[in-house]
Amino acid sequence: MVRVKLIGAGGYGGIGLIEMLLGHPEAEIVGLVNPHGAGGKVSEIWPYLEGYCDMPLIDPESDEAKGIDSDVTFCATPDGVGQYWGPIEVAAGRRFVDYSGDYRFNSTELYSQYATRINKDPVHKAPELLGECVYGLTEFHREEIAKAKIVGNPGCFAMSCTIGLAPAIKYGLVEEGSVICDCKTGISGAGKKPSPGFHYPERYDTANAYRLTGHQHVMEIEHELSLIGGKDVKITFTPQVVPMTRGIMSCLYGKLPEGVGHGRVLEAYKEMYVGERFVMVKDFTEAASTGDVRGSNRVLITVACDERTGIFRVISHIDNLVKGQAGSALQNMNVMFGLREDMGLDRPGAHP
């Protein structure tokens, strides 16, 4: 049994992992850490867990929290928190998966650029770990993840765009400088903290774009795609919120290079993802929606190039809280411990 310690158990990313671990045959939760509700049970702040998981929440500032031993520790916490926990967990010989941007980049320079975008301190608190961290996009880094001490799990938008664009970049199916990511997310992506824009009466029946001056996920998408393409890739990214709770639908566009048509793109996508348990590629004659991936760890990709205009078009659907967060973190854990990659992830969500 893999012993799992979870820091940030009380947020959406934390409870999502708890839900999946409850059904995982080879993992057991050994400790839940969270500031809010510390001293009580996790089911006191999340009553839906009562009777299913009633473990105590440990105060992150306590020695007890640090002392909880594990085979792997997840930090389902906001940017910055993992920089405090990373050194502690790694020193204790625990493998470490972080949900935030803290360990997505291998250098202090890249981290500093990222941190500046989100108005955080550009100086990383655990720079000595950056050389060892692996970007947790399982489909592209499986072998490194298997051996990794530290995994920086991708952002939800980044997951949807990178998986959706990788074959195009790899096989040169889109012209340089033309890539556009038009991404619609559900509201849970913003976490559980109430805010005016996500107050029910303000959000129902309302869609909007935001952070048009630059969303922080752009950097990791460009970084990862540049690695895949072997040259600099730049994207235009339009994050949008629509009134649903879960789901990301990213419409990915670009210019088709001379001689590349829809058939070639479809073929390349199918080829690149053949054998991938969690990536499905469909032609645009087949229906697809975020509802088809709600509650599952799947990426559903529709290839829909417009040959009339010469425009490359691919649509990527994920559940932002599963493949976009807790599910892919668990997928990484499975890889790290040599388990079947879909263990605990082999079920669809509940419909409707």
Added chain:
Amino acid sequence: MVRVKLIGAGGYGGIGLIEMLLGHPEAEIVGLVNPHGAGGKVSEIWPYLEGYCDMPLIDPESDEAKGIDSDVTFCATPDGVGQYWGPIEVAAGRRFVDYSGDYRFNSTELYSQYATRINKDPVHKAPELLGECVYGLTEFHREEIAKAKIVGNPGCFAMSCTIGLAPAIKYGLVEEGSVICDCKTGISGAGKKPSPGFHYPERYDTANAYRLTGHQHVMEIEHELSLIGGKDVKITFTPQVVPMTRGIMSCLYGKLPEGVGHGRVLEAYKEMYVGERFVMVKDFTEAASTGDVRGSNRVLITVACDERTGIFRVISHIDNLVKGQAGSALQNMNVMFGLREDMGLDRPGAHP
């Protein structure tokens, strides 16, 4: 392994059972029967199941459908269909669980009254089976269900009201003739068939009561409560639809008898349901919502009598598609085959 045959696999009640069976360690699906989509895979009409369940759908009119052998057959079908299948399955030695009203009553007289209410033929097609059928409210008929050949699973409203009122009726905590059930349901209770009132633009932001002249579930609630109380119980029932997909919240009222107060009611409820895996009783100082049971097989009961006015008040929350339908059907299967009662049902839903 319990071999499961599922008739009506394509409705909400069918796919709900498939979802749960996929995670059940002691059951396997041996055949899916459904008219719509017959000849194709279940995942063709429900793409979210693709990769998780890709079994074929068999035409109910085919010999193949009848021939599928099983240990238990579920009819997740509208009223009437089970009257055709019941005799076939029982004759083949398969145990039988029906979701509709077809086998909820033990006599042709009661069935005839029920059928009249829903404008169906009052003559039961398989009257010889009525003597053997057991009402599938596990908590009250566990022993009979364990031995039953035929189980008539309760209606969703009936589940919420009967569990919510049983202790009051049993212990005389509410005055005769005063019981009111004010029940709010999500829309999935009406099934997957589109209709003007459930068209998204007509339903969002809209609540209404319906069938004020008499809902068909009244009959089974009164019948079951009369058995529990040892005398005739009558209720006033107000079904309402609110704009959510899953969930039933039933506010149950009556007159407190002289000398009965909130404390006595709370105590009686806790006592009656002690040890019940799927029934939780709370005092009204504790928060409760349909969100706390979404995706789980739980009944969450809040006792909230109003001593100032002498009014009995209990609020019952369920997920109409789980404890109100597929979950309780699976719970019955577990009991019928001597399995742990919460097998395949021991996980919370996904939140949010």
Added chain:
Amino acid sequence: MVRVKLIGAGGYGGIGLIEMLLGHPEAEIVGLVNPHGAGGKVSEIWPYLEGYCDMPLIDPESDEAKGIDSDVTFCATPDGVGQYWGPIEVAAGRRFVDYSGDYRFNSTELYSQYATRINKDPVHKAPELLGECVYGLTEFHREEIAKAKIVGNPGCFAMSCTIGLAPAIKYGLVEEGSVICDCKTGISGAGKKPSPGFHYPERYDTANAYRLTGHQHVMEIEHELSLIGGKDVKITFTPQVVPMTRGIMSCLYGKLPEGVGHGRVLEAYKEMYVGERFVMVKDFTEAASTGDVRGSNRVLITVACDERTGIFRVISHIDNLVKGQAGSALQNMNVMFGLREDMGLDRPGAHP
């Protein structure tokens, strides 16, 4: 033209009044007062108003705010604020309509009971005005409102329940001590302030009851119904929130007295409300929903007694932000200034 001053212009109750005043042929807004956004335009905090109403918001703490002269001043503010403004406006000869509980009761004793329920200071700050204030339920206090200096507008739940029960109480169609109000509200009733329970991902698909120990609107309902009935009336009240933005659906129950049936109740309701522009009475064979009153100042009442069980049942539907708040406030203004009662209120909402 009636000159209107609006304090609390930035909340839902304020902008609702602005919307209606923009279409009112005999009223003009002369000043908007609000702490949030003061110094800027109302359309800066509410961009949907841009181009329709771009008046400045005046700081309530400024002398300018006090100095704005008007024929009528509305306080669309939380409990307590009107106690500060009432004396100022009345002294300046301006008529005064308050949305909160500040002027709903005629005595310091009653106010003190009310304030205690909502954890406010039980000592009224302007006790000298209480003798002059009129309860703003237009249908029952039209003549006093016409002459009133101060109107205390009813709470939204109170509006729905009082109009829904008045004929029953007046004509003795329900037994003493048996009245139950099961009330479902949309979320806008809680105002624009974000909170965990109204965060979109927590609220969609979720219904719950709250304040089961006693909602503050109970007091004014009982007070008003006692006046109408000429004797003490007590009610049991169950406030609930369902995932919609606008609308209240109140199911009102009681015991039918011996000899009183559905027909008599229906007749009494039709009779009492004949000629009322904003009250519609329907029999339960006619469909009704909160959608039918969304955006309008109407109360839609369905009479649906259950003769089989002897239970009185009436369902009352309103838009909590119109007849439940800004609409009824405007209706009162029309009465106060001798205008046609439905001026500015003679249009349905937008559908869907």
Added chain:
Amino acid sequence: MVRVKLIGAGGYGGIGLIEMLLGHPEAEIVGLVNPHGAGGKVSEIWPYLEGYCDMPLIDPESDEAKGIDSDVTFCATPDGVGQYWGPIEVAAGRRFVDYSGDYRFNSTELYSQYATRINKDPVHKAPELLGECVYGLTEFHREEIAKAKIVGNPGCFAMSCTIGLAPAIKYGLVEEGSVICDCKTGISGAGKKPSPGFHYPERYDTANAYRLTGHQHVMEIEHELSLIGGKDVKITFTPQVVPMTRGIMSCLYGKLPEGVGHGRVLEAYKEMYVGERFVMVKDFTEAASTGDVRGSNRVLITVACDERTGIFRVISHIDNLVKGQAGSALQNMNVMFGLREDMGLDRPGAHP
């Protein structure tokens, strides 16, 4: 007073016009024609109109329907119906506004291409009228509309894209062959007819793209933009449905020509739309959402080019049922009869 006859009064486009005409000081409805509900009142099929508009619905097949005389007749009907009514109304000297694609094109050739896309008979039934019809995008065809006998009102997506792209095309701010329209619509755009994909439980929390092989609105957008640009314009168009009732948010992309930056684009948009009552242009530092236009006839445009990547980006927000349908039809009527262009349209929607 302009006498208005409305054919197709029972759909969303019909009732939307009724709502606005009820508040229009210079128009009066003289006849409502609709097959469903004919013989009864419009408020019988739409109870929210009861007491506000209780006019009878006339059977379109009756002589009475043809005989209703008017100054202007609106056909708020599906494609094809206007081809029957156009000749009748025009022959009777009534001016004619059609909501569908029937009169959006000036030649039988163009119409035939359009009809083929939507699987309709490519032969127009009233070809003699095509030469006289004017495309009803008021902002670009004001003078022709003022004199027009027949106006073909734009499609909702077309409205949002054409207004959003016109300045870019006119002033050459986007490179040829690079234009992409990523359009998210609310569900009311599909009308009132229930369908599986718009059944509430299937649609809540679900987003999807559709008609990826080619939406019919593409043609009129390309046609109109080509006129504006003076050369052939082609677009890639991705229609999507998100779970809201009203609203279209179109993200419009392209390649910025050498030397064109964000500032130039913003300036051109502001310049082109200066003085337009219903078009607002904002910089991307200002918040904008479909909520800001819900219920209003406004187009809210955000200019948000990405200079880092050289991508042109403009976001256009409308209410699909107002500026996208009934509102723009009424705006055209105002122009046709020399009324103030915003008459009956000078109010915001209701918020929230």
